[in-house]
Amino acid sequence: xKRVIVGAHxxxxxxxxxxxxxxxxxxxxxxxxLALPRGAFTYAAWKTLFEHEWMRFAxxxxxxxxxxxxxxxxxxxxxxYVKHAGLRLALQIATIxxxxxxxxxxxxxxWRL
Amino acid sequence: xxxxxxxxxxxxxxxxxxxxxxxxxLVSIFHRASGALLFLGLVWFLFLLDMSLxxxxxxxxxxxxxxxxxxxxxxLVLLWAYLHHLCAGVRHLLLDIDIGVDLPTAxxxxxxxxxxxxxxxxxxxxxxx
Numbered sequence: 123x124k125r126v127i128v129g130a131h132x133x134x135x136x137x138x139x140x141x142x143x144x145x146x147x148x149x150x151x152x153x154x155x156l157a158l159p160r161g162a163f164t165y166a167a168w169k170t171l172f173e174h175e176w177m178r179f180a181x182x183x184x185x186x187x188x189x190x191x192x193x194x195x196x197x198x199x200x201x202x203y204v205k206h207a208g209l210r211l212a213l214q215i216a217t218i219x220x221x222x223x224x225x226x227x228x229x230x231x232x233w234r235l
Numbered sequence: 236x237x238x239x240x241x242x243x244x245x246x247x248x249x250x251x252x253x254x255x256x257x258x259x260x261l262v263s264i265f266h267r268a269s270g271a272l273l274f275l276g277l278v279w280f281l282f283l284l285d286m287s288l289x290x291x292x293x294x295x296x297x298x299x300x301x302x303x304x305x306x307x308x309x310x311l312v313l314l315w316a317y318l319h320h321l322c323a324g325v326r327h328l329l330l331d332i333d334i335g336v337d338l339p340t341a342x343x344x345x346x347x348x349x350x351x352x353x354x355x356x357x358x359x360x361x362x363x364x
Contacts, residue, residue, distance in 0.1 A: 145328070151321065224278060
């Protein structure tokens with residue numbers, strides 16, 4: 123028997139995660155638009171914005187949501203177009219590593235301030 | 236009663252060109268394409284954020300960097316991708332809770348996604364340029 127290589131038990135969880143992370147990113151986008159410095163765009167105003175504890179908290183949630191959301195989306199793209207199981211697995215692993223690395227960089231940017 | 240002996244014309248060639256898709260289908264494929272583009276742009280966005288928040292000198296370098304027309308154009312494309320993905324996403328969430336699922340409304344909202352995201356991109360782009 124030829125086995126089809128797929129995962130299991132992630133359908134509803136990912137469906138829900140994609141929507142919850144979408145709402146988090148939507149809320150953060152609106153928050154950012156409201157919180158953006160009015161008037162001259164200077165380093166001081168830009169830095170002050172991201173130094174607030176609540177902004178750091180929100181930005182971290184946003185970054186985490188991007189990682190999960192992008193993972194589900196990219197995995198769906200790989201599953202739809204890449205038929206070779208080995209290549210698909212390699213691309214999926216590369217996507218995870220890439221996203222986790224990006225998440226680390228985002229944290230470093232936020233907490234270095 | 237239909238004539239069962241009549242031969243159906245086969246093969247049937249469907250025009251699957253994206254230009255032939257109904258508007259909701261176009262929104263759907265653009266949702267995917269813009270998402271993929273945002274995934275690719277993610278690291279560049281982090282690079283920009285890192286530079287702008289690093290120091291006073293970094294901020295000055297950031298401002299000089301984004302003054303370049305090619306950089307501005309790329310940022311505009313990513314901004315459009317973000318806004319289209321966001322608008323299409325909101326439409327998707329509304330469809331999930333059974334709002335606007337009938338065909339005329341779904342077509343109108345799909346059209347609206349294109350209009351709103353393009354207008355917002357133009358407005359924000361004009362301010363940034």
